[in-house]
Amino acid sequence: MANKLGEWIEERTGLSKLLKAALDEPVHGGAKWSYIFGSGLVFLFILQAVTGIIMTSYYSPSSTSAWGSVYYLQYKTSFGWFVRGIHHFGSSAMMILALVHMFQVFIFGAYKKPRELNWISGVFLLLLLAGFGLTGYLLPWDQKGYWATQVATNIMGTIPVIGKYIKILHQGGADYGNFTITRFYTLHVFLLPLSLVFFLFIHIALFRKHGVTPCWKMSKEVLKNRVDPFWPDQIFKDAVFAVGIYAALAGVVFWTGGAELEAPADPASNYLARPEWYFLFLFQLLKYCQGNFLIVGTVIVPALALAFLFVLPFIDRNPSLYPSKRAPFFGAVFSGLAGVIALTTLAIHHDSQDIHIIHQREEAEKQASRAVKLASKGIPPAGGMSIFLNDPVYLGEKIFKESCIGCHMVRGEGGENSPDFTNFGSREWVAGLLKNPKDKKYFGESGAMPPTKLPDESILDITEFLLSQSGNLLNINPERVERGKELALKGNCAICHPFGNKEMKKVAPNLTDYLSETWLKEFIRNPADPRFYGARNKMPAFDKLTDRELDAVVQYLFNLSKDRALVSEREEDGKKTYVFGLTSPRAIIDFKGKS
Amino acid sequence: MENSRRKFLKIASHALGGTLAAGVVAPLIGLTVHPLMKETVYGTEDFISIGRVDDFPVGVPTKTTITSSKMDAWNIFEGLVMGSVWVIRKEDNSLNVFSVNCPHLGCGINWGEDVRQFLCPCHEGVFDINGRKISGPAPRDLYSFETKIENNNVLIKFGSFT
Structure with missing residues (x-):
């Protein structure tokens, strides 16, 4: 049967002859x-x-x-x-x-x-x-x-x-x-x-x-x-x-x-x-x-x-x-x-x-992965760029560049009078702060806190404990947190810093829920609050920011370090509920009408 | 010798060619059948809010527009009109929500206040206030949607109906 079909086609097209000629090329x-x-x-x-x-x-x-x-x-x-x-x-x-x-x-x-x-x-x-x-x-x-x-x-x-x-x-x-x-x-x-x-x-x-x-x-x-x-x-x-x-x-x-x-x-x-x-x-x-x-x-x-x-x-x-x-x-x-x-x-x-160029590549990579995350919730019909318009990180960066960058440096750009926010809130950043608060990168000579004279491992333990309170630290190491907690509460930290009670005031900032969303928001709104820097404060209060803007700034700050999850990312992705074309009454009626 | 070598080369070439074609084509087929494996157009809300309980007078069917968002492959369309429903608030504050499409051929049905019945203008289908079929060619009662009330907000499950 197949042979006959083959012959039939061959008679009319000469296909296999053509193929043979092509393949038998010497x-x-x-x-x-x-x-x-x-x-x-x-x-x-x-x-x-x-x-x-x-x-x-x-x-x-x-x-x-x-x-x-x-x-x-x-x-x-x-x-x-x-x-x-x-x-x-x-x-x-x-x-x-x-x-x-x-x-x-x-x-x-x-x-x-x-x-x-x-x-x-x-x-x-x-x-x-x-x-x-x-x-x-x-x-x-x-x-x-x-x-x-x-x-x-x-x-x-x-x-x-x-x-x-x-x-x-x-x-x-x-x-x-x-x-x-x-x-x-x-x-x-x-x-x-x-x-x-x-x-x-x-x-x-x-x-x-x-x-x-x-x-x-x-x-x-x-x-x-x-x-x-x-x-x-x-x-x-x-x-x-x-x-x-x-x-x-x-x-x-x-x-x-x-x-x-x-x-x-x-x-x-x-x-x-x-x-x-x-x-x-x-x-x-x-x-x-x-x-x-x-x-x-x-x-x-x-x-x-x-x-x-x-x-x-x-x-x-x-x-x-x-x-x-x-x-x-x-x-x-x-x-x-x-x-x-x-x-x-x-x-x-x-x-x-x-x-x-190296910085820009890193930035591009970061923006690309941000874009992919935002796009998973759907891209508005206005186009790819519009995913950023409702993105708190994008807005936060804008506000940061308008209001904060005069004093705080990020990746080599910005003022030098206040702590450098490159990698802000990461383990590396906090550990560096503990090690030498008077470093140019942190408070410089104006810093009142003395360097923490502990082995590096212990500093990392305290860092882990401090950041674990924020609620969005990634890959928490519970053993470190326990050891760090012990060191912080029983050691010298607790002499100046209150822990465990948000309202308590001592000479240095209250570190309950340190660098959490609420802590940062309250701090930014009023750094001169006695719970924070009190009379020693030098940072202006940003109490004019709207809730949305403040939220955006905090999201941007979180985004500066790889160790912290963004609040918006903790939400579920756009969930699928019902499917168009399969469940609407009209579709079913059409189907019935045809059958 | 030469012949058996060529024979081997022919078999080997066929095998290599077949493997290569399979390796190239398999992912292409996998990509092409994507819409069979995954939904590409869908609504993003399970229960859609259609208003407050007080917005609906007791015993009088009210036609309400459903607005929600839809994912269409990569796009999200927000504030989209998905359709309309008839909402009837009962004495006990429970709700009946019916599709506006007649179960016969999908025409939009109207509420006849004078006769207090739902009337389909296309083929004279008639339904009572509880959506039950009274007369006409429709094969069943009106389609109705599951509802729930949260904080005085009326939510309907637009995706599925009975």
């Missing part, structure tokens, strides 16, 4: 491991296509919904993080493999007559890959993609005469917005793939026409006499390589937890943009091309390099494949490669040393 000189890169790229392209197609069924291309839809894919579906991770790292793998393929082709001299067009179609394919990377980076509409792509579109703008128009055409307007996403989306999922398939078709057809170019050491006899069939000799090698690529990709995705999703794009922020790693060399080059020379880095150098690649088969006309006879071209290509590697290394090295 590989002159024998199947080789050095030929696997091209087919590896085809595999990766198929992988990118299928993962991309499935992801489009989750993606929503608009400035208000893009981030939310990617968030949903990443965090709310079972396999979304994996599929997106494969797609993300798959793009890097393609770029690496494309370069390896290109260099292999170059070294083997496979671009020489009659394969010039094969090489040129390959250069087009490389350009298309870069286009994929550039357009795909923006689609999640997160901070990283948004700001890095700004750089790219601004570079377009530096092209003389037409730059301005090209930029507007890509952005879909004078600034970023809905049309930027729809245009990049169209490029990424329709125009670039179609163009890639077109050039890939030419590339493979030409490869089939001219056959492989073996290593220059292979003698003419071997090339003529040794012929392996493409199937299964070469395909087996290709399959091993494809499995290897996929296993490596899956490994990277599991190891890294998938592709990053930063906080939603905030046009008002001052994010330091960095492009994807394969564009870093261009980015670094721009640093050396300032002012009027900007165009050298943005247009002239890349254009010259590209022009060189395009004309390479026409200027290297010596038919010999021996590298020693092609020394100038090897020199040119490999010095280009060395330049790219050097620039990339410089860019990475610079960023790893720059404290502002």
Whole structure:
């Protein structure tokens, strides 16, 4: 039956003949491991296509919904993080493999007559890959993609005469917005793939026409006499390589937890943009091309390099494949490669040393995880950024920056007259305070409390006890709390500080429920209360803050340390109750009406 | 020799290709069937507040709009009108809450104060004040919702009905 069906189809389509012709392609000189890169790229392209197609069924291309839809894919579906991770790292793998393929082709001299067009179609394919990377980076509409792509579109703008128009055409307007996403989306999922398939078709057809170019050491006899069939000799090698690529990709995705999703794009922020790693060399080059020379880095150098690649088969006309006879071209290509590697290394090295960038990365990571937590309660239709509008931490930070930062420093920013709030309320912060309250980081010379002269372990015990009273310390160690309690109550602390009774007054602040939500609120409202600093107080009272604002400031303070849980996080996630479409009377009636 | 080597390569290539295809396709299928595994559109409140007990006069059905929020994949829509219900407060302050949709074909039913009956304008369905079917093509009594009163607030379980 199956045979008959097969024959029927064969008679009408000639499919198996076609397949046989494709598979029986003779590989002159024998199947080789050095030929696997091209087919590896085809595999990766198929992988990118299928993962991309499935992801489009989750993606929503608009400035208000893009981030939310990617968030949903990443965090709310079972396999979304994996599929997106494969797609993300798959793009890097393609770029690496494309370069390896290109260099292999170059070294083997496979671009020489009659394969010039094969090489040129390959250069087009490389350009298309870069286009994929550039357009795909923006689609999640997160901070990283948004700001890095700004750089790219601004570079377009530096092209003389037409730059301005090209930029507007890509952005879909004078600034970023809905049309930027729809245009990049169209490029990424329709125009670039179609163009890639077109050039890939030419590339493979030409490869089939001219056959492989073996290593220059292979003698003419071997090339003529040794012929392996493409199937299964070469395909087996290709399959091993494809499995290897996929296993490596899956490994990277599991190891890294998938592709990053930063906080939603905030046009008002001052994010330091960095492009994807394969564009870093261009980015670094721009640093050396300032002012009027900007165009050298943005247009002239890349254009010259590209022009060189395009004309390479026409200027290297010596038919010999021996590298020693092609020394100038090897020199040119490999010095280009060395330049790219050097620039990339410089860019990475610079960023790893720059404290502002390190801080910003930490901040971005924190904001990203905050955004994910807030988004789990649902994103208002106004868009990704709106999750922050009702977020107490966000509001608290705003108030802190308006009212507190003049005296209190946070991560190197702010005044120096009052305790530094970097990591405020963490074990490390409190232990440091106990150890040396007169440190510049805490009260300085104005501090009245003497340093606690106890071994470090005991200081950590007291810290654990003090913070355990706040009700939101994470990973409490009960043994430490017990030991700390004993030390604090029976030792010197209790001479000056009251414990266990909120109303009691002594010379130093009452530490009952120290750094808890209520303690902080009462303190901020009136630090000069005799329960706190009394007459020694220097901090202004913030009694004009509304309840909501005060709550926000306290949440922000909690958020400064990793040891404390946020109050809002203790609430349950948005709970699901009933399901639309399954329980409404109308749906059931419709169903009954049809049956 | 050469033939058995090729035979092995063919089998091995098929095995590798099959494994690879399965490895690629499995997570894609897992992702595609997500809506079968997990609800994507749902209400966020179990019991929805529809007003205070005193808002409803005794013995007179009052049509009330239900406002709540809905999760639609990543979005939350707040203050959304979910529909309407008929609320009847009884002498003993207990409440009957009925769907406004007729159990026949879902038309909106009205309260006829003169006849003190619920009337469906589409096919002349008639129901009494307790939602029981009196006449017409409807297969059952009016759909009613579970209610509870907390601190004088009337809450209805909009998601399920009997």
